[in-house]
Amino acid sequence: MSFSDFSTEGFACRVVDLKKEFVLKSETVRALRGVTFDVPTGDYVAIMGPSGSGKSTLLNLLGCLDQPTSGSLWLGDDDVAKMTDDQLADIRSRRIGFVFQAYNLIQQLTVVENIQVPLFYQGKPLSREQHQRCLDLANMVGLGERLDHRPTQLSGGQQQRVAIARSLINDPFFILADEPTGNLDSRTTEEILQLFERLNNEGRTIILVTHEDEVSKRAKRVIRLKDGRLQWDRTNSQEVRDEAARYAIENMPVEV
Ligand SMILES: Nc1ncnc2c1ncn2[C@@H]1O[C@H](COP(=O)(O)OP(=O)(O)OP(=O)(O)O)[C@@H](O)[C@H]1O
Numbered sequence: 355m356s357f358s359d360f361s362t363e364g365f366a367c368r369v370v371d372l373k374k375e376f377v378l379k380s381e382t383v384r385a386l387r388g389v390t391f392d393v394p395t396g397d398y399v400a401i402m403g404p405s406g407s408g409k410s411t412l413l414n415l416l417g418c419l420d421q422p423t424s425g426s427l428w429l430g431d432d433d434v435a436k437m438t439d440d441q442l443a444d445i446r447s448r449r450i451g452f453v454f455q456a457y458n459l460i461q462q463l464t465v466v467e468n469i470q471v472p473l474f475y476q477g478k479p480l481s482r483e484q485h486q487r488c489l490d491l492a493n494m495v496g497l498g499e500r501l502d503h504r505p506t507q508l509s510g511g512q513q514q515r516v517a518i519a520r521s522l523i524n525d526p527f528f529i530l531a532d533e534p535t536g537n538l539d540s541r542t543t544e545e546i547l548q549l550f551e552r553l554n555n556e557g558r559t560i561i562l563v564t565h566e567d568e569v570s571k572r573a574k575r576v577i578r579l580k581d582g583r584l585q586w587d588r589t590n591s592q593e594v595r596d597e598a599a600r601y602a603i604e605n606m607p608v609e610v
């Protein structure tokens with residue numbers, strides 16, 4: 355595999371009795387109440403569940419954006435719960451691609467500059483190869499003609515594609531996406547899902563959060579959370595995945 359692989363035992367991550375509490379002035383919110391599951395390398399998981407069930411909290415922990423209150427989160431051989439802030443930042447910047455629901459693009463920067471942002475956190479000047487890689491990624495997500503546009507000059511779907519290109523700039527082993535198709539029309543949703551399928555076929559592990567059945571059916575596996583607990587964990591058969599892809603394409607609105 356060409357991208358940074360930090361799994362030595364065939365697992366992208368292993369989550370054991372993971373808990374996350376938010377302590378507020380008047381109360382403690384128990385967002386995750388003990389969640390356990392494994393994600394083999396190359397898996398493609400959709401996380402579903404009602405609003406407030408803990409999906410984003412879980413994804414943020416998997417992405418090392420936050421630390422658990424208790425329990426273990428293994429990324430390869432490393433227990434994230436025991437890592438220092440520097441180690442977490444290193445994992446985040448080199449091994450994980452995170453796609454935020456709200457895109458989180460920097461408004462003052464162009465498409466190509468936004469894609470470059472994670473490289474700046476590595477503190478080194480950009481190499482020619484890295485610059486070329488930004489251009490290649492912009493092309494891959496269909497924005498080769500929009501390199502100098504700023505986010506306000508792009509549609510929601512285009513902004514989401516910039517966010518996905520940015521998440522891929524470090525050639526991540528692990529792609530985490532919080533409702534990546536939440537605000538998109540069916541055609542753009544399909545483009546993003548096909549992009550994820552391609553990335554997964556290359557061997558990258560994907561975990562995405564979604565509210566949409568049509569999106570979750572495209573994953574290899576669906577985990578459902580309820581009240582901070584894992585309610586169920588199911589595998590999608592290849593027939594279910596193929597059928598969902600066929601249905602999406604057949605029901606695509608005609609382009610005008
Ligand atoms: N930073 C925080 N401080 C306090 N409470 C929080 C914080 N983040 C999340 N919560 C609470 O934790 C619970 C789980 O929130 P989370 O954002 O994980 O839900 P979700 O499943 O992603 O919901 P949605 O589908 O609406 O995005 C909620 O009750 C939420 O209010």
Ligand SMILES: [Mg+2]
Nearest residue numbers: 409410411532
């Ligand atoms: Mg959420």
